[in-house]
Amino acid sequence: MSEFSITQLDLDEVARSQRRLQDYIHRTPVLTSNSLNQRFGCELFFKAEHLQKTGAFKYRGASNAVLQLDPAVTGVATHSSGNHGAALAAAARRTERVAHIVMPDNSIAAKTAAVKAYGGQIHFCEPTQQSRETALQALVEQGHHAVHPYDDWRIIFGQSTATAELITEISDLDVVIAPVGGGGLISGACLAVQADDQPIQVVAAEPAGAADSYQSLQQGQRITSIKPDTIADGLRATVGERNFAVMQAYLQQVVLVDDSQIMQALGLVWRHTKQLIEPSCATVVAALAQQPDLFTGKRVGVILSGGNVDIDRLLSSLE
């Protein structure tokens, strides 16, 4: 049994999180593209979280967690080396705290540079789950507050604000689609729609090579045994317990997309919108192509999750 009941969730926390965050985050723009509307036969409204601080929606959740800490807590910690690590570092610095980020010692330079750039303190460990957890545990024992990247209500409600902004700004959406990895963004989307009480369907896009959310929902229980194999590096995490509970209650459907579909969608978005989104983020556009019956003729809110692509690799391809 899980430690919480989904029916006891206070959905006013979406609005409270919006107020808590409003001076800390960017209210990102909603972008449109006639070319993509024509291509997919629907009206698309892109919530541009790649333009969020630190280049991803993760800054919302990280800030929402940090802003609720006791002033006596001076350090936070996590072992996410991706967008959450950078976001937590930036959010911590904004409230004059230090973020301790456990990273495997084979991390690429771009990732360590991003964490450092936001003032995070890096603690290298061996590249195993065991080593990461041991290192994080040691930091917690030193008094730092661990902030999980997605399986945490402060994070989930923080991420919900992206969808809350979108459905407030754009009226009469039929569907909202967001990617699912650990499930912070998509469970936040579900809660934002529930709180707003509009008849909007929430759909998740998931890489076929990391289909743990899809399988978990099919089987009615969290599947944690899947070894992810996908180019969408931001979506390799295993769905969290709280996230899964919200998805079970409120998610319409998971659309699976394979890596070649993701890359094709990435090219489409780059070409037609000139927005430098990352592969994980392109899953939502791949899903439009994969399952058109869910979207054709509809007003579709599309959460673009982030833009932290490997710039150095892109640059080298042009030389």
Added chain:
Amino acid sequence: MSEFSITQLDLDEVARSQRRLQDYIHRTPVLTSNSLNQRFGCELFFKAEHLQKTGAFKYRGASNAVLQLDPAVTGVATHSSGNHGAALAAAARRTERVAHIVMPDNSIAAKTAAVKAYGGQIHFCEPTQQSRETALQALVEQGHHAVHPYDDWRIIFGQSTATAELITEISDLDVVIAPVGGGGLISGACLAVQADDQPIQVVAAEPAGAADSYQSLQQGQRITSIKPDTIADGLRATVGERNFAVMQAYLQQVVLVDDSQIMQALGLVWRHTKQLIEPSCATVVAALAQQPDLFTGKRVGVILSGGNVDIDRLLSSLE
């Protein structure tokens, strides 16, 4: 002697072009970036012409030319294979004309695809200047109207509207900077500032490997003998006669930047703004780093010229 006098130019043509174009072009947004402001120590206002139709400012000039044609003219022609070719194709189609684009038979697939996508009719020729001009001449003799990519007042005033929009929207700019290749965009910028009568300096960014504008201004006459060698493929053209005359009269300065500076600037813009601009476009940001005394502490309008980077190469680098 040139065939025209710069002093006889009617600067009201900037406003007339704005009115002529308003239902045809995107009024592109002005973007800002705190990170880049901090880095360069000035206030930057990016005019996002990479979000213009066809992905570049070229659509303004092409539309301005096409919209002034006699209705009896049903075909236009050019031998530009880059952004102008695609822009002319799209502008012609918008007024129910056909654009005939002469392209060398070794053009890359992405460029021919772009022209075709906008309804342009491609006429392949051998990859020599002679062959291009012969092919264009043949099209003109068939009754098609040739539209030069930059050395044409309709084009120059069309491009002027990008700067006109920027200096109307953002008050009290000290400097406007734009790239220079053939000189359509930068001479348009000069005329927009003249027409507006604000005390704004206009600065050009030029690749050191295609420094014909720089050298022409130094020597007081158009230098047409330079063989361009730069990654900024949109800026390899030789400055036009009309463009040079405007620059001689009104341009403050040309800042030269080498290819490594261009690529570094490209990475900076991609990283901090997530806007997929092309290398030619990054010259303006390279110039901020190269000659900080021109910009420090000032309000700087930066014309981002285009975003037609080779998407397929970028994608392949991630696989």
